[in-house]
Amino acid sequence: MNAIGRLDAEPKALVDTPLIAPGIRCAGCIGKIERELPKVKGVTSARVNLSAKRVLVRHDAQVSEVDLVEAMRGIGFEAQPVASGLTSDDAETKTLLRALAVAGFGMMNIMLLSVSVWSGAGGATREMFHWLSAVIAVPVIAYAGRPFFRSAARSLRAGRTNMDVPISIGVTLATCLSLYETLTWGTEAYFDGAVMLLFFLLAGRALDAAMRSRTRAEIGALLSRMGRSASVLQPDGSAHRVAAEQIEPGMLMLLAAGEALAADGVVELGKGAIDNAMLTGESAPERVGPGDPVYAGTINLTGPLQVRVTAAAGDTTLAHIAQLMDEAGLSRSRYVRIADRVSGLYAPVVHTMAALAFAGWMLAGAGWHQSLVIAIAVLIITCPCAMGLAVPAAQVVAAGALGKRGLLVKDGGALERLSEVDIALFDKTGTLTLGEPRPDLSTLTNEEKSVALALAQVSRHPLSRGLTAGLLAEGVMPAPVTGITEVPGSGVSGSLGGEPVALEAVPTSGSRLACALVLGDKHCTIEFRDELRPDVSETLTAFTAMGIECRIISGDRMEAVAAMAARLGIPGTGGISPEAKLAMLEGLKTEGRHPLMVGDGLNDGPALAAAHASIAPGSASDLSQQAADAVSVGERLMPVALAVRAARRTMGIVRQNFGIAVLYNLCAVPLAIMGEVTPLIAAIAMSASSLIVIGNSLRLARAAR
Amino acid sequence: MSGLTFLIPIALAMGLIGLAAFFWAMRSGQYEDMDGAANRILIDEEDEL
Numbered sequence: 001m002n003a004i005g006r007l008d009a010e011p012k013a014l015v016d017t018p019l020i021a022p023g024i025r026c027a028g029c030i031g032k033i034e035r036e037l038p039k040v041k042g043v044t045s046a047r048v049n050l051s052a053k054r055v056l057v058r059h060d061a062q063v064s065e066v067d068l069v070e071a072m073r074g075i076g077f078e079a080q081p082v083a084s085g086l087t088s089d090d091a092e093t094k095t096l097l098r099a100l101a102v103a104g105f106g107m108m109n110i111m112l113l114s115v116s117v118w119s120g121a122g123g124a125t126r127e128m129f130h131w132l133s134a135v136i137a138v139p140v141i142a143y144a145g146r147p148f149f150r151s152a153a154r155s156l157r158a159g160r161t162n163m164d165v166p167i168s169i170g171v172t173l174a175t176c177l178s179l180y181e182t183l184t185w186g187t188e189a190y191f192d193g194a195v196m197l198l199f200f201l202l203a204g205r206a207l208d209a210a211m212r213s214r215t216r217a218e219i220g221a222l223l224s225r226m227g228r229s230a231s232v233l234q235p236d237g238s239a240h241r242v243a244a245e246q247i248e249p250g251m252l253m254l255l256a257a258g259e260a261l262a263a264d265g266v267v268e269l270g271k272g273a274i275d276n277a278m279l280t281g282e283s284a285p286e287r288v289g290p291g292d293p294v295y296a297g298t299i300n301l302t303g304p305l306q307v308r309v310t311a312a313a314g315d316t317t318l319a320h321i322a323q324l325m326d327e328a329g330l331s332r333s334r335y336v337r338i339a340d341r342v343s344g345l346y347a348p349v350v351h352t353m354a355a356l357a358f359a360g361w362m363l364a365g366a367g368w369h370q371s372l373v374i375a376i377a378v379l380i381i382t383c384p385c386a387m388g389l390a391v392p393a394a395q396v397v398a399a400g401a402l403g404k405r406g407l408l409v410k411d412g413g414a415l416e417r418l419s420e421v422d423i424a425l426f427d428k429t430g431t432l433t434l435g436e437p438r439p440d441l442s443t444l445t446n447e448e449k450s451v452a453l454a455l456a457q458v459s460r461h462p463l464s465r466g467l468t469a470g471l472l473a474e475g476v477m478p479a480p481v482t483g484i485t486e487v488p489g490s491g492v493s494g495s496l497g498g499e500p501v502a503l504e505a506v507p508t509s510g511s512r513l514a515c516a517l518v519l520g521d522k523h524c525t526i527e528f529r530d531e532l533r534p535d536v537s538e539t540l541t542a543f544t545a546m547g548i549e550c551r552i553i554s555g556d557r558m559e560a561v562a563a564m565a566a567r568l569g570i571p572g573t574g575g576i577s578p579e580a581k582l583a584m585l586e587g588l589k590t591e592g593r594h595p596l597m598v599g600d601g602l603n604d605g606p607a608l609a610a611a612h613a614s615i616a617p618g619s620a621s622d623l624s625q626q627a628a629d630a631v632s633v634g635e636r637l638m639p640v641a642l643a644v645r646a647a648r649r650t651m652g653i654v655r656q657n658f659g660i661a662v663l664y665n666l667c668a669v670p671l672a673i674m675g676e677v678t679p680l681i682a683a684i685a686m687s688a689s690s691l692i693v694i695g696n697s698l699r700l701a702r703a704a705r
Numbered sequence: 706m707s708g709l710t711f712l713i714p715i716a717l718a719m720g721l722i723g724l725a726a727f728f729w730a731m732r733s734g735q736y737e738d739m740d741g742a743a744n745r746i747l748i749d750e751e752d753e754l
Contacts, residue, residue, distance in 0.1 A: 026744060026747075027744040027745060027746075027747035027748050028748075030741065030744060030745060030748060031748040031749070048738075048741060049737060049738040049741055050738055050740040050741030050744055051737070051738045051739055051740045051741060052737075052738065094731065097731065097736075098728065098731070101724055101727045101728070102724065105720050105721070105723070105724045108720060109716065109717060109720050112716060113713075125709075132713065136717075
């Protein structure tokens with residue numbers, strides 16, 4: 001830090017930059033970042049948000065995002081600038097929470113007044129209480145009911161109905177009737193029922209929204225590194241940063257080490273290694289030199305490169321695959337969620353019943369006022385209070401339980417689709433296997449291990465990182481190696497007590513990976529293997545037990561896939577292109593199957609988007625994680641099977657909840673049609689059915705075991 | 706009965722204060738980072754020296 005003595009007099013513009021750092025886990029990380037980052041020149045302050053795994057850095061405008069990422073790496077955290085468009089999800093949750101708070105306030109105060117009316121307050125007191133209730137209820141309903149009214153209006157305009165249509169009609173009619181009763185000094189007002197209904201339904205909605213935004217925050221933290229700008233060399237020799245959308249073919253990009261490519265191109269100058277993990281999920285870096293093509297989304301691991309842009313913005317390979325995924329995902333967006341399917345039946349039945357009750361009482365000569373009161377009582381009592389909670393309550397509890405086991409479900413619809421799968425397709429590399437090289441350390445002595453650690457821990461090469469992780473897991477301490485230098489593409493070298501030591505790249509054939517450790521004149525080879533996840537066979541057994549057929553479909557070589565398929569005892573097909581995977585899934589779907597796709601690489605992206613349901617491991621490429629319904633964090637594959645099992649149990653509970661709601665209606669509707677429902681009975685019936693449904697859903701807290 | 710003229714306004718006012726407090730808390734970002742708030746008490750301030 002050479003900050004001392006640089007006291008610029010001019011006022012500096014401070015800007016806030018949000019960074020995503022998935023590695024933030026605990027209080028120690030918060031303390032470290034907030035203490036160390038402001039010591040970097042130009043950084044004023046840093047504030048960590050642990051839930052979102054973000055750091056908000058306030059700094060001089062001169063400090064670039066790249067510098068901040070570098071500073072974060074300096075204190076031990078991988079960080080990326082936040083991609084735009086990830087921050088807008090919270091708004092919906094906040095609107096719902098505000099509406100919930102207002103409805104809660106209204107419900108409590110109106111109940112206070114209603115209880116005294118129910119316990120016998122009469123005459124002037126009752127009328128005053130009705131007026132007070134009206135004064136509280138009308139603004140509360142107008143505010144808290146907006147999410148429902150808006151959604152109902154949108155759906156009616158599109159010529160459909162959803163759950164919000166009967167809710168909106170019920171609440172509006174109940175409010176109008178109660179206002180009429182109040183104005184005419186009547187005896188029965190349903191303000192309490194209407195507000196309570198909104199409160200319970202909003203609770204369901206807020207739960208649903210909170211689940212989605214929390215998962216998105218976590219997945220947003222996993223997503224990373226897509227190059228959003230590049231340093232472009234101008235004809236006059238100067239370089240300045242250009243946003244990814246404005247890069248044009250023919251420009252010359254300067255790529256520093258550790259930087260992600262923002263466009264496709266061909267290397268013009270420089271040699272280095274490219275990390276394709278973002279695109280393919282492959283761990284081995286690819287060596288590139290002049291003339292080699294490089295792709296947007298990949299990362300330059302070593303020295304600076306000059307890249308001539310061949311395709312930019314929407315024309316990159318990455319963008320093409322993203323487009324393929326968008327199209328494949330269309331069928332999924334047409335999926336109708338269970339709550340909407342139920343309401344498609346429910347709303348007409350309820351509205352017909354209310355109309356029949358009105359007609360029946362008119363024919364019986366009850367007069368239009370009494371008939372209308374009874375018809376509205378039917379609407380209020382059947383208002384889908386328990387139905388509105390039946391789905392979100394169960395799904396939120398199940399998603400929470402799965403989250404604790406390392407599986408992040410994106411939304412409730414994903415759980416519904418997961419419960420229906422009947423065939424599971426697995427990618428090989430990175431899905432059934434760990435997708436990262438694990439060293440075979442059995443041949444090394446303790447001294448060799450500590451030397452290897454000292455050398456490997458300075459390098460960002462995937463093999464070095466794999467070696468470091470493997471050695472640290474064994475509790476090895478680094479040897480005091482001095483003068484360590486890294487030569488990109490060939491290895492790391494240094495000296496230990498005057499003796500030269502080095503970790504060198506070894507040319508390998510096929511899929512074998514290895515490096516050589518040099519100690520003086522002694523050479524030994526460290527082999528790397530991409531191992532199977534520890535619980536693959538248990539997971540496959542669990543799938544078979546659930547009656548789900550398993551297959552491997554992989555873009556890897558036929559022989560490698562066949563060997564693994566034989567080892568695991570399931571059918572496998574190799575050498576499949578992304579388009580062929582997509583076609584295979586479409587074929588299964590036209591056969592009426594519901595395929596589950598589990599895959600990680602970009603080549604799986606379209607398949608993930610097209611499958612009935614899909615899960616990506618946390619190590620998967622960004623696009624795959626975005627396309628998948630759920631992301632499984634950690635080394636184990638078992639959460640995938642757990643997810644399907646939990647999804648099935650969740651849908652079982654959801655059906656039970658619907659059963660409870662129907663049972664409740666069977667008891668309550670005859671009472672309402674007979675004209676026996678008072679506001680007291682309506683309030684008790686509604687809260688009782690809601691509480692039973694919530695209680696039933698809480699049983700899912702153990703669903704993921 | 707005359708007690709009601711005091712009690713009902715008091716009940717309403719308390720409810721409104723609670724509601725206002727919730728809105729204020731939400732606006733000032735106190736629900737932005739629930740996990741972080743729980744963890745921050747574990748940070749040792751002495752480390753800064």
